[in-house]
Amino acid sequence: MPKAMRFCPDCGAPVEYRIPTGDDRERAVCTATGDIFYENPRNVVGCIVEHEGAILMCRRAIEPRLGFWTLPAGFLELGETTPDGAARETREEACAEVADVKLFAMLDVTHIGQVHIFYRARLVGEHFAAGPESAYVTLQREDEIDWPQLAFPTIHRTLERYFADRARGHFGLHVESLGAADWRAMALDREPTGHDDGC
Amino acid sequence: MPKAMRFCPDCGAPVEYRIPTGDDRERAVCTATGDIFYENPRNVVGCIVEHEGAILMCRRAIEPRLGFWTLPAGFLELGETTPDGAARETREEACAEVADVKLFAMLDVTHIGQVHIFYRARLVGEHFAAGPESAYVTLQREDEIDWPQLAFPTIHRTLERYFADRARGHFGLHVESLGAADWRAMALDREPTGHDDGC
Numbered sequence: 001m002p003k004a005m006r007f008c009p010d011c012g013a014p015v016e017y018r019i020p021t022g023d024d025r026e027r028a029v030c031t032a033t034g035d036i037f038y039e040n041p042r043n044v045v046g047c048i049v050e051h052e053g054a055i056l057m058c059r060r061a062i063e064p065r066l067g068f069w070t071l072p073a074g075f076l077e078l079g080e081t082t083p084d085g086a087a088r089e090t091r092e093e094a095c096a097e098v099a100d101v102k103l104f105a106m107l108d109v110t111h112i113g114q115v116h117i118f119y120r121a122r123l124v125g126e127h128f129a130a131g132p133e134s135a136y137v138t139l140q141r142e143d144e145i146d147w148p149q150l151a152f153p154t155i156h157r158t159l160e161r162y163f164a165d166r167a168r169g170h171f172g173l174h175v176e177s178l179g180a181a182d183w184r185a186m187a188l189d190r191e192p193t194g195h196d197d198g199c
Numbered sequence: 200m201p202k203a204m205r206f207c208p209d210c211g212a213p214v215e216y217r218i219p220t221g222d223d224r225e226r227a228v229c230t231a232t233g234d235i236f237y238e239n240p241r242n243v244v245g246c247i248v249e250h251e252g253a254i255l256m257c258r259r260a261i262e263p264r265l266g267f268w269t270l271p272a273g274f275l276e277l278g279e280t281t282p283d284g285a286a287r288e289t290r291e292e293a294c295a296e297v298a299d300v301k302l303f304a305m306l307d308v309t310h311i312g313q314v315h316i317f318y319r320a321r322l323v324g325e326h327f328a329a330g331p332e333s334a335y336v337t338l339q340r341e342d343e344i345d346w347p348q349l350a351f352p353t354i355h356r357t358l359e360r361y362f363a364d365r366a367r368g369h370f371g372l373h374v375e376s377l378g379a380a381d382w383r384a385m386a387l388d389r390e391p392t393g394h395d396d397g398c
């Protein structure tokens with residue numbers, strides 16, 4: 001969950017947490033002005049890029065989960081749409097251009113205050129490469145995915161759904177929620193295998 | 200767009216806006232600790248509740264757009280899923296319980312830093328009433344919708360898509376973005392008609 005606020009971002013006075021009149025949950029309230037500050041979930045947007053039957057995967061060069069595999073994804077920025085954000089993250093992390101982005105999964109991750117939104121997309125051209133947040137970017141077929149070495153449960157769930165839908169010949173839309181227990185159930189490794197990719 | 204930050208919510212020192220190393224856009228950075236604060240879009244979640252062919256509509260009792268008509272909707276809270284948030288807003292604003300919520304529309308409203316997410320839902324039981332943020336709640340058939348008196352462009356667009364899909368007998372999924380120009384194009388009224396509902 002995002003860090004609780006201690007000082008008012010408008011005037012610098014301390015905030016206190018209390019339930020404002022007419023509300024039903026605690027909010028950060030400025031002790032100087034009474035202004036209320038709302039803290040809300042953040043969106044993470046990303047792409048499942050398929051090219052010649054394989055999926056564009058990034059090995060993370062940054063924490064958290066440095067050394068683990070992910071789909072290109074990151075926080076939605078102010079001023080951009082969710083599909084544009086997913087395409088931007090793919091450009092930044094995998095140096096790849098995509099088209100035909102279609103909503104595929106929306107996964108609520110309430111214990112960390114996030115919503116993860118994944119789009120299916122087509123690779124434009126053949127180019128991809130590691131961006132600054134990736135150690136290595138490659139296309140992996142389904143049988144090449146190293147499931148315990150995936151970075152996050154939402155990546156695991158999204159790829160599961162993707163391959164299952166592809167096998168039955170129809171891509172659905174997946175709205176579901178993932179909790180802390182899913183991390184354990186998916187048996188993701190605690191340490192990256194750290195093999196050298198020679199790059 | 201959300202209000203820019205002036206003081207660090209962690210320590211109360213002033214923040215400055217600059218582009219951190221390795222980033223490509225301005226962020227609020229604490230002048231005391233160098234901590235970076237990210238500002239991201241917020242999700243608004245709501246329901247299109249159909250009952251016996253009519254849609255559950257709320258006349259707003261609060262600003263903005265007091266006196267205009269809306270679908271029950273509001274900001275997603277920390278700790279809840281997007282469908283649960285949509286159901287909660289329907290309970291709060293229309294005193295109605297819903298089931299079978301299905302994702303229908305995700306509308307990016309980048310100029311105000313919001314993503315509006317609407318679910319289709321079924322009314323459970325026959326009960327509904329005005330919650331504290333509503334002046335009046337009623338079921339409206341398509342020919343009873345007062346289009347220029349709708350509160351927001353995303354409500355207008357969502358209802359347009361809903362009735363068009365219903366007419367062709369198939370509900371799709373609508374991912375699109377709405378800008379400031381849509382408000383003008385939709386010719387929403389500037390003032391509510393303010394008729395008395397007798398309640």
Ligand SMILES: [Zn+2]
Pocket residue numbers: 008009010011012013030031032033035
């Ligand atoms: Zn203040």
Ligand SMILES: [Zn+2]
Pocket residue numbers: 207208209210211212229230231232234
């Ligand atoms: Zn600080």
